[in-house]
Amino acid sequence: MNAINGLRRNDQPIYLDYQATTPMDPRVLDAMMPYFTTKFGNPHSRSHSYGWEAEEAVEKARAQIGKLIGADEKEVIFTSGATESNNLAIKGVAHFYKERKNHIVTLVTEHKCVLDTCRHLEQEGFEVTYLPVQQNGLVDLERLREAITDKTVVVSIMAVNNEIGVIQPLKEIGALCREKKTFFHTDAAQAVGKIPLDVEEMNIDLMSISGHKIYGPKGIGALYVRRKPRVRLVALIDGGGQERGFRSGTLPTPLCVGLGEACEIALKEMGAEASRLQTLRDRFLTSIQAKLPDIYVNGDLEQRIPGNLNISFAYVEGESLMMGIKSLSVSSGSACTSASLEPSYVLRALGVEEELAHTSLRIGFGRFTTEQEVDTAAEDIARHVSRLRQMSPLWEMVQEGVDLKSIQWAAH
């Protein structure tokens, strides 16, 4: 069990959605508290000690963030979160270098904020290549090599996927980008603090970081912007010229301090936490596989952060399963839970058939997950999958030996 016990009240469901967000580590909150009240200064005030005190705290946080990813503190820009960081990185370089280069390469499985940023740039006249992924969710490096041209300004590939947790080969991608003289941006919101990252070793030029995915506060993130060789950006937000002119606006000192503290804790505990989570995940998977036939893990199981599983429970629709497992908080790749009524585009990109995509759950383990919670979750899920299969006409047909593909289903 980790440092903090009893974070969950007994009447609350078991939280297994750590890829959506994380609770703040109480140690992070402790570090932040003074900066709301007594140490409230504007870090940009140069004329008195309130300002200096706040500035010192912000710069310490910047260094803590830099240390976690092998960067210099001067290369860390504070933003409102990973969505803003992704927007700033991609639009920023695209706009700055638009006279010479007009092409962007990304993956179809990226987070919506990267895909939507790229769509926006397409409307401005940029060309975007959306590379498919392999069945395990990983980029095909040969296809990536072929996609990069001398007009490619940036390759934006996420470090870890938010739905299936797979880790892209960052070092190889970085080397390729360096060789082809194009910038490498990575959305590392799900990776920072979970796996070792080094911007030098991996030749990363721009990296997006989120606070609330790493037990820090919501509303803060960071963007790493390489200084040597220098990456230039056109800012999205103009004003007082804070953050090297990349991002104007008064810094939220308590949030910056919180993100810094979260990074320092992650650096210290990452190794032990990863192996603990790996054990919990293996325990969960072994248990659920022993209890249920016909379940499938989506995405590569080896190249994956330890705190994520994405499983299709064939013949049981995801939302109905979530209605059953009321004491667990997970998320689903089913269409019925999304506003768009489309099943997960990430799962579809892996070639997971739509009928299986509808049956998938994302189960996320994290710092405060206990062995008992994992056992309860496995039992609960197995019980409800079995119950729902008993009322599934598809399960019945498969048991009778009917090939579901042989049936002419009426699409609706």
Next chain:
Amino acid sequence: MAYSEKLIDHYENPRNIGSLDKNAEDVGTGLVGAPACGDVMKLQIKVSADGLIEDAKFKTFGCGSAIASSSLVTEWVKGKTLDEAGTIKNTDIAKHLALPPVKIHCSVLAEDAIKAAIADYRAKTEKKTVEAEESAQAAE
């Protein structure tokens, strides 16, 4: 998404889950929807000699609203004539369960399932009548 108490009750305590013998002459089976769309309903009715639906069973692959809609209609059709059952409207199902707008298609599917089960039963009995007439003619 907040669901009505009636809907949750039908999801947690579904009525009439199960299967009837689809080859029996007095059973009509409706199978509607598609796995790729995330909803498949199988609804079966057993019709008595005097033309009343004396039993109904369902199995559903789909969200909670789909399960509740099909559970509800098995209750509604019991004791009705085929013509009466054929008048059940999706709007009645949606209203009774207070389905949210994005789940209206579940009630449409449940209406389709009853209609399909009735059509299957009628096709079977027609075939039986035709066969009986043919064998009667052959005997003459």
